[in-house]
Amino acid sequence: MLAAAAMLTLLGGCGKKAELQPLPAPPEAAPVAPATGNTGDMPQATPGLNPTQRLARVVDLLNRNDEKAARVELDALLAQDPGRREAKVLEQSIKGNPYAMVPRNSFSYVVAPGDTFITLALDYLGDSYKFYALARISGIAPNMLKPGDIIQMPGRVREPSRPGVQRSRPPVTRVRPPRRTAPATGATPATGAAPAAPQNDPATALRYRRQGLEQMTAGRIDRAVSLLGRALQYDPDNRAIAADLARARRIQGAVQTR
Structure with a gap:
């Protein structure tokens, strides 16, 4: 019933300017079921x-x-x-x-x-x-x-505005597309040429940022650095991604020096 009332209140506020409001009271803790003698279905810690x-x-x-x-x-x-x-x-x-x-x-x-x-x-x-x-x-x-x-x-x-939560804003790293060189006269264009630099795509950048932050939270720092770097390629002006990448690189450096 409390959840229904909260939802009605929330839906009633849609379309209006957001206003400060107190958080709802925390739900009461559910009673803990008494332990039984059968522990076969209890999960075990991964060894x-x-x-x-x-x-x-x-x-x-x-x-x-x-x-x-x-x-x-x-x-x-x-x-x-x-x-x-x-x-x-x-x-x-x-x-x-x-x-x-x-x-x-x-x-x-x-x-x-x-x-x-x-x-x-x-x-x-x-x-x-x-x-x-x-x-x-x-x-x-x-x-x-x-x-x-x-x-x-x-x-x-x-x-x-995600940059607003960062304590410091490192300079944005702009990714330049690779320089293209004209093929020599009479030469056949290479079929295995490097792909062009990613176009500005904030939606793709957000997806890579999400994956990078999840990897960083899980402790997989090298993977996080790679994903956040890719996110910045798709949105080079995004200061939040640049700050996330700088933070991941600091953690990576600290881990490597241990």
Whole structure:
């Protein structure tokens, strides 16, 4: 009933200028079922994973809305690395009160193509690992979020200008197309010539950015750098992508120097 009332309120506000409003009260915790003697159907932690691999496993499971298995992997991760910041954020996102992790005010936000809870958490909450807390507040499973959904975004009303959440803005790297040289007189044009540089395509850039941020959150930094670099090729003036790429390269450099 609370969810229905919240939805009616939200739909009633469509077409009006977004206004600050308090986040709804957190739902009451569901009672925990008593343990039974049959544990054969209980998920088990994946053996042989190091903390970084297990962190990626937790993120992947939560993205697929498999919270039960994610809890088991997260407990194993905390046992391996009790002080890991990302693990503690995920633990609070799953087991704690998600409203305690975000600003008190909120505004209506229409999900755009390329948005995921990971990118939205990074852009509006400053921490991609709060993505599951944002999903819980929104009442939408991470793998069910789609363009056109209207969610309550914690914080103050502002345009979804992603550069605005960055603390520093590195200079934008412009990608120049390769110089073309005319073939020699009488020469046959090569059939295996390098493809032309990508055209400006913000939609494709957003897709690569989303994939890159997901890889970075999962700890696969080299892959994240590659994807974010590709995103910047498709939208070289996008400062948010440039900032994401610079951040991924800093992490990559720190990992390589260890």
